[in-house]
Amino acid sequence: MQTKNDPKILVALDFPSENPALALVDQLDPAKCRLKVGKELFTRSGPSLVRGLQDRGFDVFLDLKFHDIPNTTSAAVAAAADLGVWMVNVHASGGENMMVACRERLEAFGADRPLLIAVTVLTSMSADDLAGIGITESPEAHVSRLATLTKNCGLDGVVCSAQEAPKLKAEQGTDFKLITPGIRPLSAAKGDQQRIMTPTDALKAGSDYLVIGRPITQASDPLAALEAIHSEIVAL
Numbered sequence: 534m535q536t537k538n539d540p541k542i543l544v545a546l547d548f549p550s551e552n553p554a555l556a557l558v559d560q561l562d563p564a565k566c567r568l569k570v571g572k573e574l575f576t577r578s579g580p581s582l583v584r585g586l587q588d589r590g591f592d593v594f595l596d597l598k599f600h601d602i603p604n605t606t607s608a609a610v611a612a613a614a615d616l617g618v619w620m621v622n623v624h625a626s627g628g629e630n631m632m633v634a635c636r637e638r639l640e641a642f643g644a645d646r647p648l649l650i651a652v653t654v655l656t657s658m659s660a661d662d663l664a665g666i667g668i669t670e671s672p673e674a675h676v677s678r679l680a681t682l683t684k685n686c687g688l689d690g691v692v693c694s695a696q697e698a699p700k701l702k703a704e705q706g707t708d709f710k711l712i713t714p715g716i717r718p719l720s721a722a723k724g725d726q727q728r729i730m731t732p733t734d735a736l737k738a739g740s741d742y743l744v745i746g747r748p749i750t751q752a753s754d755p756l757a758a759l760e761a762i763h764s765e766i767v768a769l
């Protein structure tokens with residue numbers, strides 16, 4: 534259920550720099566979406582851009598997928614919390630000690646801490662890719678293994694494909710948040726995403742938040758595209 538204060542749509546700001554990102558953002562409505570800032574945009578434009586988005590009323594998901602030793606990674610998520618972001622993520626494959634260190638470090642921020650999410654298996658990784666790094670179980674089994682580890686470490690949820698959502702909700706419970714990319718309204722181009730789902734189907738499958746990039750950012754009228762998806766899911 535979409536509420537005014539908890540927008541389910543996370544718009545992926547996959548732009549090379551601040552100017553085109555802000556040109557898009559200034560057409561959007563913070564009551565209807567949050568914003569995801571990833572590695573390219575953050576590396577170019579950094580914390581000042583994040584503050585600029587927050588000053589415009591948007592919550593920010595800082596999608597930097599930290600993966601390092603526990604001391605370094607927990608310091609990085611604390612820096613994200615100092616920046617006041619709404620959500621931050623790490624790689625679950627960084628392991629238990631790393632994830633626990635991150636969760637413990639964020640406890641100091643109390644109720645205002647960012648949600649701490651883990652990436653399980655990137656949707657770009659095939660079974661062959663996993664075998665190449667010594668993982669012989671299926672991608673699906675590895676996602677479940679890493680989601681269980683993530684939950685046991687006390688994190689808030691995982692990034693996964695919406696196809697995996699029913700299984701993960703059944704295994705991890707309804708409070709464990711699922712953030713799902715690969716979302717396409719029926720009218721939108723699939724692009725390079727392979728495993729796609731409509732916003733409605735993804736929420737019905739158990740997604741908590743929908744990461745949506747090009748169907749909004751490349752639309753001729755981005756606000757109309759956002760509002761169409763928002764109206765579709767607010768009616769659920």
Ligand SMILES: O=C(O)c1cc(=O)[nH]c(=O)n1[C@@H]1O[C@H](COP(=O)(O)O)[C@@H](O)[C@H]1O
Pocket residue numbers: 545546547571596652654655656657692714715716724726744745746747748
């Ligand atoms: O972590 C992500 O956000 C992510 C993980 C993943 O497995 N697949 C995936 O597509 N994403 C991101 O989700 C967004 C999807 O954008 P669109 O395909 O344009 O809707 C991009 O920012 C991707 O980098």
